[in-house]
Amino acid sequence: MNAAIRIAMGMPKPAVLSSFQAEGVVVIHMATMIRPDVPILFIDTGYSFKETLLFKDKLAFKYDWNVIDIPVEDGPVCCRDRKVVAFKEAIKEYDCYVTGLRRTSSPSREHTPIMQWQNDYTLLKVNPIADWSKEDVLKYLSLNDLPQHPLYEQGYASIGCEPCTTPIKPGEDERAGRWRGEARVECGIHETES
Numbered sequence: 001m002n003a004a005i006r007i008a009m010g011m012p013k014p015a016v017l018s019s020f021q022a023e024g025v026v027v028i029h030m031a032t033m034i035r036p037d038v039p040i041l042f043i044d045t046g047y048s049f050k051e052t053l054l055f056k057d058k059l060a061f062k063y064d065w066n067v068i069d070i071p072v073e074d075g076p077v078c079c080r081d082r083k084v085v086a087f088k089e090a091i092k093e094y095d096c097y098v099t100g101l102r103r104t105s106s107p108s109r110e111h112t113p114i115m116q117w118q119n120d121y122t123l124l125k126v127n128p129i130a131d132w133s134k135e136d137v138l139k140y141l142s143l144n145d146l147p148q149h150p151l152y153e154q155g156y157a158s159i160g161c162e163p164c165t166t167p168i169k170p171g172e173d174e175r176a177g178r179w180r181g182e183a184r185v186e187c188g189i190h191e192t193e194s
């Protein structure tokens, strides 16, 4: 078992933050093997693909995962108000959270640590599969008979909100389809001070 996920699940109040992509399913599976009732936080921006919402609900039912939909409030700055503010509010009651971030998914994530203390949230962020390849993720899913988000079959490689996500072309990095044509590469949740 992954050492980082063991440490995270040994904390008094851990959570998993997931958008139910392949990496998220891996870390949820790892976490719930140790702590079956760990809260799994899903930020429902109101712009999620219907496929994502159905996939999330299907997995939560099938595996009896404790998925908590985080409600968001509308605001003038999409992403900041619909994601970062909602996340900051939701995470207050936890002392640690786990993500499925991977270094090789994008240049913006190449320095992702396995663990990092976040001063701005006052909690521990754990990225237990930061050093995994995409192949490692697919192998884990296959070995554990875990399903994949249905939009991967349609050329999507990283899946966020529907208005800001497109499929990728051969040779592009996995997150190239996010906010295509814009300068930003992250929503803000993973750009916090460490």
Ligand code: SF4
Pocket (backbone or CB within 6 Å): 045, 047, 078, 079, 080, 082, 083, 160, 161, 162, 163, 164, 187
């Ligand atoms: S990804 Fe797009 S739709 Fe979703 S919160 Fe950010 S700006 Fe809004």
